[in-house]
Amino acid sequence: MINQISVFLENKPGTLNEMTAIFAENKIDIRAFSLAETKDFGIARLIVDDGYEAMNVLKEADFVANFSPVLAFAIPDEPGGLNHLLQKFTDAKVNIEYMYASLGGKDSDSAYMIFRVSDTKQSEAALIAQGLKPLSQDDISEI
Amino acid sequence: MGERYYQEDIECMPREKLRELQSEKLKKQVQHVWDHVPYYRKKMEEKGVSPADIQSIDDLHKLPFLSKADLRDSYPYGLMGVDKKDCVRIHSTSGTTGKRVMAFYTQHDVDLWEDCCARAIMATGATAEDVCHVAYGYGLFTGGAGLHGGSHKVGCLTVPISSGNTDRQIMFINDLSATLLCCTPSYAAYLAERMNEMGYGPDDIPLKYGIFGAEAWSEEMRQDIQKKMGIKAYDIYGLTELSGPGVAFECSAQKGMHINEDHFIAEIIDPDTGEVLPDGSEGELVFTSLDKEAFPVLRYRTRDICKLNYEKCSCGRTHVRMAKPMGRSDDMLIIRGVNVFPSQIETVLLNHGYGANYQIIVDRVNNTDTFEVRVEMTPEMFTDNIGEIEARQKDLTDGLKAMLGIKAKVTLVAPKSITRSEGKAVRVIDNRKI
Incomplete structure (x- = not known):
């Protein structure tokens, strides 16, 4: 988170x-x-x-x-990247209030997706259970 | 066409005789209030005045003032001068909790009020031949009832259409060949515009005269309405505390409004000291009702700033003329004919969890008042969820509507963005050019 x-x-x-x-x-x-x-x-x-x-x-x-509180994920900057991520949200039954994207740094081939969800703590746990790895505050600061 | 009067003997009564009549009525009225309104009697006793001290209108200044605060303190029955069983009607101002004025009428009071309105109607030149279209609101508001009653007294065919549904109004005016229109000036301007849009020019519109009051309007607005409708537009003044419209009205000369002095004595005072000012001075208008029974107010401070003109009028009437009020000695605003106090807005804001940092912006666009309340966003009220903020904005709009009776546009602004002069927030910006 x-x-x-x-x-x-x-x-x-x-x-x-x-x-x-x-x-x-x-x-x-x-x-x-x-x-x-x-x-x-x-x-x-x-x-x-x-x-x-x-x-x-x-x-x-x-x-x-x-x-x-929002959740951030790094996804590969390639076709299907976001779709794959959102499939996990669907599987975890997580409701998205809003989301936006940010491309990674100069040398990065990742994009960052930011999500505002209904119940952040519970949603985060459900997404981790689906095998996703949310970024931490430190990860963000280091980008 | 010669000047028309409804009660010529009174309207054109020589001033000396009028003074005698006023003095007689005043003595009786003071005794009536002393006997029946303990609230005012106490005020008189505190000032050391008794009915014996009031022998003529020259003694009027000895009486204590009544203010809106007194009306509030004695709400609802405290200033009633007769038994409830003798009252036949109430009317009330649009203000709400604490600010609402509740006025009572006996049949006699209704009659004298309707007489006043009948004088205003005949002063336009209208007679029993005319069809009078009353588009003031009916109900608690005095506008509809006053002109409706006056129209009956004159014998006009009265159309009690009330306000709203503009296209239907236009159909009635045209189908019935209405000749006299009574409504607020802003509604008259709106009707005029709509009629022109629908292809009715000044020559097609059957109306000949209009009586427009309950809110301030300018000479430009008068010219605009007259031109678009092909009518002569007359001003009328009144307040619920005194009965309603018809306390004063314009005659054909249109140089001020004649106050119906056989029923109401007008004084001009210094709003700060309460001292009566010499004839022709600008100051606060104070009224004494001379023969109202149920709600007999003495020396009521209107808070309207205005001037009186005692010169003889070319219309033949002898009653004093008042100029259009030039402003207020309190912070009351009149928006779309409705009385609005900034303190009411503050109450609603605080009840809805906002701070007291707000600003009221009033303007007039296309002859209609616009009313905006700007409120500073607070950290407590802020969330990243737009829907939630919008829902709160709507709650606030609804709350203001419930309190004031008119809709305001609520705008959320950045903290500390509201103009402050010498540390004090500027609460009201009135851009209307009246």
């Missing part, structure tokens, strides 16, 4: 850039990122190298943000 940072973004020009500027200033590296939006507001969902530091600097800048 790893910590995703979820950030509330008001729907107006510049808010997203304000957030990335804070990361840039504080040398926080974004590993994976997705944006969910409604017509009124948005939520940025991020995996970063140092989650606690990111949370501190966001709060200092008056952003509303929290940690949400």
